[in-house]
Amino acid sequence: MKIYIPNHKTRIAKDGGSVEVSLDFTEVNRAISFMESESGAAMADAIAQVLRGQIPKTQGLINSSVPPRKRFMGRKVADSLMVEAGVTAVGEAQVRFGSDPMDGGGVTGSRGGQLALMLEFGVKSFEYGFDFKTIEPSPSFGVGGNNGSFINAKVHRRYKGYDGIGYLAAAFAETVPKIEDAIMNKLQERFA
Numbered sequence: 242m243k244i245y246i247p248n249h250k251t252r253i254a255k256d257g258g259s260v261e262v263s264l265d266f267t268e269v270n271r272a273i274s275f276m277e278s279e280s281g282a283a284m285a286d287a288i289a290q291v292l293r294g295q296i297p298k299t300q301g302l303i304n305s306s307v308p309p310r311k312r313f314m315g316r317k318v319a320d321s322l323m324v325e326a327g328v329t330a331v332g333e334a335q336v337r338f339g340s341d342p343m344d345g346g347g348v349t350g351s352r353g354g355q356l357a358l359m360l361e362f363g364v365k366s367f368e369y370g371f372d373f374k375t376i377e378p379s380p381s382f383g384v385g386g387n388n389g390s391f392i393n394a395k396v397h398r399r400y401k402g403y404d405g406i407g408y409l410a411a412a413f414a415e416t417v418p419k420i421e422d423a424i425m426n427k428l429q430e431r432f433a
Contacts, residue, residue: 276432279431279432280428280431280432281328281329281333281334282328282334283427283428283431283432284334284424284427284428285326285327285328285334285335285336286326286427287420287423287424287426287427287428288326288334288336288420288423288424289324289326289336290423290427291416291419291420291423292324292336292338292412292416293324295338295412295415295416296322296323296324298412298415299319299322299408299411299412300319300320300322302406302408302411302412303315303318303319303360303406303408304316304319306406306408307360307406308403311360311403314350314356314359314360315360317348317350317356318340318347318348318356318357318360318408321340321341321347321348321357322338322339322340322341323338323339323340323341323343324336324337324338325337325343338409338412339357339409340356340357346358359405360405360406360408361405361406361407361408361409361410362405363402363403363404363405364400364402364403365402366399366400366401366402367399367400367402368398368399368400369398369399369400
């Protein structure tokens with residue numbers, strides 16, 4: 242890295258009564274402009290490196306925190322985790338961490354639900370929008386003829402919901418303390 246020191250001219254008047262110093266900051270200003278234009282990308286890269294290191298930990302958290310009935314959903318979300326890094330038009334670092342596709346709310350399940358959001362925040366209890374019917378068996382069902390109805394789905398007219406596991410909040414809490422050091426190290430490496 243080139244070291245920028247201002248050019249200076251020193252002149253001492255013959256009568257000894259004055260010293261005139263003029264500094265040319267052209268190179269310094271050029272260095273500051275360069276740093277301003279490149280610092281956003283350097284910071285985004287530093288943040289992205291920290292978040293990429295968090296992906297395996299978050300995958301482990303997801304896979305160990307989901308109940309057995311949600312194991313497939315957890316695995317699908319864990320496998321879709323990624324980091325996107327970029328710079329805004331004004332040069333600010335922009336880094337995103339989450340389930341791909343991030344703009345669409347994360348990975349989608351076979352029935353259209355956004356699994357990543359469901360796993361993060363949970364699903365509230367709700368009433369089903371339709372009525373279940375009791376199905377009467379045919380006379381030939383089972384041994385001994387007519388045993389009565391064998392499906393009575395009216396018992397569960399409300400979906401009980403479930404709590405989210407907060408995998409993004411946990412990843413955020415774990416990475417924030419590391420990000421400042423990573424940025425400082427990256428800027429030192431890039432510009433010092």
